[in-house]
Amino acid sequence: MENYNAGNGATDEDQVASEFLTFTLGQEEYAIDILKVQEIRGYDMVTRIANAPEFIKGVINLRGLIVPIVDLRIKFKQPKIEYTPFTVVIILNVMSRVVGIVVDSVSDVIALTPLQIRPAPDFSASFDTRFILGLASVEGRMLIVTDIEQLMSTRDMELMDDVAALA
Numbered sequence: 386m387e388n389y390n391a392g393n394g395a396t397d398e399d400q401v402a403s404e405f406l407t408f409t410l411g412q413e414e415y416a417i418d419i420l421k422v423q424e425i426r427g428y429d430m431v432t433r434i435a436n437a438p439e440f441i442k443g444v445i446n447l448r449g450l451i452v453p454i455v456d457l458r459i460k461f462k463q464p465k466i467e468y469t470p471f472t473v474v475i476i477l478n479v480m481s482r483v484v485g486i487v488v489d490s491v492s493d494v495i496a497l498t499p500l501q502i503r504p505a506p507d508f509s510a511s512f513d514t515r516f517i518l519g520l521a522s523v524e525g526r527m528l529i530v531t532d533i534e535q536l537m538s539t540r541d542m543e544l545m546d547d548v549a550a551l552a
Contacts (some may be wrong), residue, residue: 402496408475408488409529411463413487414526416495421471421477425491428472442487452476454485457535479534486533494527497521502530530543 405416406425429432431443431454440459444451457489458465466489474485502519516536 400498400500402498404431404494404496405528405530406475406494407459408457408473409490409492410461410488411466414492414528416497416528417475417477417520421479421533423476423478423483426474426476426485427470428468428474428487444456447476447483447485452483452485454487456487458487458489460536477533477537478515479537482537484537492526495523497523497530 404419406419406422406429407416409415428447431481432443433443434441437443440456442454442456444453446452451549466533468487473488473491475488476483501523504519505514505517507514516532516539518530518532521530533535
């Protein structure tokens with residue numbers, strides 16, 4: 386039996402908060418499920434792989450594991466920037482794979498309930514929103530809550546298996 390809170394139709398499940406790691410890419414702030422994050426590291430040089438898509442910067446050796454590194458700025462078609470000491474690689478564990486994503490900076494860890502995450506607005510068919518779980522406003526900041534597992538499992542990202550095999 387569902388338990389409704391204060392007559393607003395919200396269930397106990399709607400009140401349970403999940404933790405998200407927030408990071409920036411340009412002027413935008415994103416949030417991903419903290420349970421997908423394995424570690425956070427500074428950006429280090431990568432080994433380029435011939436014929437890899439532009440957004441795959443290359444691979445690194447992480448304690449004996451070859452990890453593909455994806456630059457989300459390039460993937461999201463944002464302007465390229467020079468990497469700085471603040472440039473960060475978030476090592477993720479998604480769909481039984483380890484992959485790194487390059488972001489401008491990591492902000493913090495926040496807790497969000499399902500009620501705080503609003504659906505993304507409908508855009509034209511040319512704008513892909515299937516990676517966006519929704520939008521959340523926290524302390525005056527608009528966060529794009531991203532389904533990082535969905536993003537990393539898209540057809541163009543399937544190349545990561547081939548990239549790791551070449552290293």
